[in-house]
Amino acid sequence: MAQLLPHKDVVIMGLGWTGAILAQELTESGLDVVAIERGPWRDTATDFNIGYMPDELRFAIRKELFLQPAQEAMTMRNSVAQTAMPMRDYSSFLPGSGVGGAGVHWNGFNWRFFPNEFQAKTHLTKRYGAKRLNELQLEDWGITYDELEQSYDKFEYVCGTSGKAGNLKGQIIDGGNPFEGPRSREYPLPPLKMPYSSTLFADAAKGLGLHPFPLPASNMSKPYVNSLGVALGECTYCGYCERFGCANYSKAAPQTTILPVLMKKSNFEVRTECEVLKINLRPDGKTAKSVTYIDTAGREYEQPGDIILLCGYGLMNVRMMLLSGIGHAYDPNTGKGTVGRNYCYQTQGSAARLFYEGKHFNPFVASGALSSGLDDFNSDVFDHSALDFVGGANISCGTSNGRPIGNRPTPPGTARWGAQWKKATAETYQNATAIGGQGSSYPTRGNYLDLDPTYKDRHGRSLLRITFDFPDNDLRMSRYISDQLAKIGKAMNPKQMVVSHATKGWNSVPYQTTHNTGGASMGAKPDTSAVNKYLQSWDVSNVFVLGASAFQQNEGRNPTGTVGALAYWAAEAIRDQYLKKPGPLVQA
Template sequence: MSATMDSACDVLIIGSGASGSLSALVLAQAGLDVLCLEQGNWVDTKERAHERPDWAWQRQDTWNPDVNSRSNTDDYRVDTNASHVLMWNGVGGSTNVYGAIWPRYRPSDFRKGDEHGLQPNWPISYEDLAPFYERVDRLLGVSGLAGDPAMPPREQFPTKPLPFSRSAQKLSKAFDRLGWHWWPAEAAVISEDYDGRPGCNSCGLCFGCSRGSMSLFSQSVWPKALRAGARLQTNARVLRIEIGRDGRATGVVWKDRISGREERTRANVILLGANGVGTPRLLLTSDNLANSSGMVGRNLLHHTLVSAQIQVEEQVDGHVGHIASLISREFAETDLSRGFVNGFNFNCLTSSPSAAELSNGWLGGSAAPWGKGHHQWFEKNFGHSITLLAMGDDLPNPENRVYLDDAVTDADGIPVTRVNYAPGENDRRMMNFGLDRLVDIGRAANAITIELNDYRDTQGVYRTPAWHLLGTCRMGDDPEMSVVNRWNQAWDVPNLFIVDGSTLATGGVVNPTPTVSALALRAAEYVRDNYLELSRTTRSAVT
């Protein structure tokens, strides 16, 4: 069916998540006509799982961060061999279901090619990105404590650290006994009133904050972008990006999911922020766009993940407060004596709320029994558990990828998206080492029990809940080995910019949203400052 209506704008943004919202804010504030197309809808605060008495169950069902574990009409089908797929179609994107843990990449993450050569160097350095980290932090009101000796110096955080929980106090003593690094976790959660939003009240297990204390980008960024003049079209599924005779993007064809009508929107510059699955999907279905390197969809990075749930004798109230308590970079850097390159980070998390103990525990932990022994189990366990994650920097593998199944299409005629992922041998050695270190922490904390989860089944298939979707349109300085350049600009399509996590050249050992956000802000400012040059050769085609 041909598109029936035409419209135009200066800059078109696909996807309204962290990167799309920041891009819209920067470009609208510059006076450009900005339109963002979002496949999903606004999320009503009253619908969030946290506001419902059965919210722990809803977190496993309707509000599950894994797109394949919930039923949501805004989603599209993603077939995967093993991994969870964390994404959310809706205003604010995956920040609707993230934990808002907010650590930065380390300087070494940007130069793995020099370090061991099994990953590429980034075409930029930590120092290039540091000012953008700072600006995003100030915009969101990130909380934390400056001075972490494992990281470069930085400015003071906009808001003070979140309360140091009882579980954090317990773990800090365990890390001290081991002589290992630890530091209070940074969070995109305001600890005090900031920019018209109320400070965190420590109500617990932050997965969608109706108060606005957590920086869901639908609440912290989009209101500013809309006031600046950006336009946001929800329920708009982009079907393909169109290219002119000169090889530049001219616009997109999208489907209004309410009316069913196809429309065409023309634009001088397009920014693509549909996440590490959605972005390669759209490029591949747009006649293999921006893929002269063959790297679109390749080198999917998830982060390796192993975890432990420990039980301690003291009441630590792990169900209270922000999800993260401590971070440890003790094993973040490469040390070849361990038998692998790269490293991992410890995320020390809260434990389950009472209802979650009944469903399936926390990240694969033991669930409470039904019937005989139920009350005794609760008395012994609830409020006594702490969750530990060892999240590692997986090596890129071109066979870990996002691709299209041309034999199976959805209702809009788009091929179904498939995801293939498996950790390599280096990743597995790192995971095994991490499991041993989790035992060390449990013993140093005088844990009564230590339950390990490595998410590998008896056949070795890795069913990771690590979730992150990175690397599938990676940044580089060689157009034959990357999809975008140092400014997130597609090598093949000069007025197309990719601003989501798919451009990350390496995965690091920490949650990626701070880095994705800083890169998006940097790319948007580049588009703002170079808009006339970027749009000059396409203006006649779209006006």
């Protein structure tokens, strides 16, 4: 029997980016907020200690900071015809755990989505006709870029993002991304210093008439004091970003931006190593009354609250909704139900690996988001009229790390061990770079999330089941992108180039990306979205579901910037609208 605890105004599941943002904003309004986090407390000095953070084996290979499958696993299959099996180790993607969540281990790419992507269905239907979208299940998000602009701005200034604006209030600025949506002001910091590979790429791209720009990086190009008064240090290009916490206080994370302010508030509390089991609904099912969680000693507690915020990783939010009966589970046969609908990933297969002789790329002189890239072939920037797909990719080249367990390229045809391998490895380490295409992932009727019928977690709850394969539309996109990046690669004049593209049969084994989106998508209509434009559940009005689970599709960009912006957007709606009049903010 769970022990009933004293009431709180707001109960948050998960203290990562969105949990920290919501807690900070709502405590400012005087609310009493508790966050329940299943992972440990983590701070920079202790857990991202500079004395031992540069340890590839411990953090990148054994993945110490990540969620471990023993705690929560998921099952996967490529289609409904297959039987899903548990991913016994996480490898295709790596969910975070602990205070800071995925904000600890990200690379730092801090993008805004393209304005047209928020109206993907309307925009693409108008431009190319409904027939082009037949295979896809695109929807509008119920929100516009213009509505979200100030929230993007807030997140970028909390994070201290390094970059160059390409569109200031409609005016195209040289050196930035001319295809981005208009921003109200310049980035808070100038771009990072570009490495050799990125300058080769940018020169080649310019020569082809393309528009390269330094990618927006929440790795500090200079010392920075953020909008909450928290100081961050200058990036040292150490090459230990993704999968690591930053020991230099130079990568934006909840620890380096929000928690130093939030944790000092008497109206905020975090309970760590406490795992939410279920959201409990009132008998009418229209509001939630409490959260049941379990601590590491196996004791259960019931925490009542007026507002419940699901701030876990997107996939966990969807699972919690399904386990708690919040909304209706999506059924791919009927197309009915919305929880689990429009799950998308990211199409990462487009790449050109370039090999040279006599170069010194110094891949270890690196930062997470240190890249030059271009959007000429992303989203709907280019005309798809004569093409057979929609969507696109950001194409980029940079150095994120040179850690040698994971990063020691050899030319194709090289043996993977023995004397030939060793010679090629020694020769190639300084002589290789790559151009990558980060492609969009668009929803289909058959790609979705639900509860697995067989496999359970250690508390006996069903695991989340992922049914996903790359849609043919996205595979055609990937081939097209590979053709484009091959042209740039050729202009970079390598001795040898190997070009690849995405293929059918999503494989859960090799690492690809942790950009899982959708499943609790936002929208204007309750039959095609699980939450409204304020991320409020259509069915249970005091539950808000944050994170990339709200996306209707994933575009050719990293999702964190939009996750952060939507968090500020939802916080504002709760503060300015919901608190004055609790209940549905949008009438279904």
